[in-house]
Amino acid sequence: MTTVQIDALLLSGFSLYNSIGNACVSTRSNLRSACVPGVSECQRSTGDLAPSSAQQPISLSAVGRGASWRHIGAPPSSGSPGARAENWGAERASFHEAFGVIKESWTGEAVDTPSELRSKVGQYEDLIRTVTDSGGYGNLVLADTLRRLSSGLLGRYVTGHPSDYAVVGEILETNRIRLLDSPAVGGMLMEELGLAPPSGKWHLSESWDDLQAVASADGSSLRTLSSDMLISPRPSSLVAKRDVTGLLSRLIAADGVDRMVLAGLIEFLRQGGQITDLRSFDRLMEKQKARFRFPPFGTGTTLGAGNIVGLLNMYRPWEGKTMPFSALVVGE
Secondary structure, three states: OOOOOOOOOEEEEEOOOOOOOOOOOOHHHHHHOOOOOOOOOOOOOOOOOOOOOOOOOOOOHHHOOOOOOOOOOOOOOOOOOOHHHHHHHHHHHHHHHHHHHHHHOOOOOOOOOOHHHHHHHEEEHHHHHHHHHOHHHHHHHHHHHHHHHHHHHHHHHHHHHHHHHHHHHHHHOOOOOOOOHHHHHHHHHHHOOOOOOOOOOOOOOOOOHHHHHHHHHOOOOOHHHHHHHHHHOOOOHHOOOHHHHHHHHHHHHHHHHHHHHHHHHHHHHOOOEEOOOOHHHHHHHHOOOOHHHOOOHHHOOOOOOOHHHHHHHHHHHHOOOOOOOOHHOOOO
């Protein structure tokens, strides 16, 4: 990708991968309990969010003790075995209902304190760990959506409370799964494309050769992958028709926000920078920029003040307001 393309992604496309949410979801100990305001009365019962039987209800507010999360794969192609098509019916229903509950639980309220931020982000990250542990293409679509909520909470908080940059930096560095490098992605590539890593382990966040191998196996190209990062396919499209390259583009964008833009902003503030005056960015970050390169965004791409402007512009229109889900998860 060219520098111009990356600027377009990070300045104009933040709505594609930054999300803010206020779901109260408890997922520790394999989703033992959950409380989602605005969806239904909190209760404890038997069942799970993505149950193993299509007859069981799917609800974040009715998660049973010791419940496990279902494996959710990809929509079958016309040549898929009949059993795969039959299984997909139940998996698709689980996905759509789970996604709907997350959406309905959304209030879009800003977080006001570090303790509230830790709690809400921790809840999202717990849920990400659960769905990635169960694996599958569909669960990665859910994980990507949840990460956008998590990153959105962090981004909105640090732009509204820049003096608390250390809190956000700590959260970014603590027990946060890098989705692109997670075992769930490797498992999905083997399940959907029959593709094993060329060097024994995938390095998708570091190697263009690995990205090319995946795109080629999916009948796509790096050009398509780059285009998808500029206009990411929405989650409902990804579960209507399998698009491994499209899913990969969303994972790249989500990881890039964390590892390049948010982390770079935290370092800028740590160096004494002010978000109200970015003219000092290049001077303060001269020796730090190389740390925040993210190869999937382009081998020659480095963090710049424009990336920070894109982040700020994403949240400024919503100061003192709720952020609608549709403004954050594109097309949904």
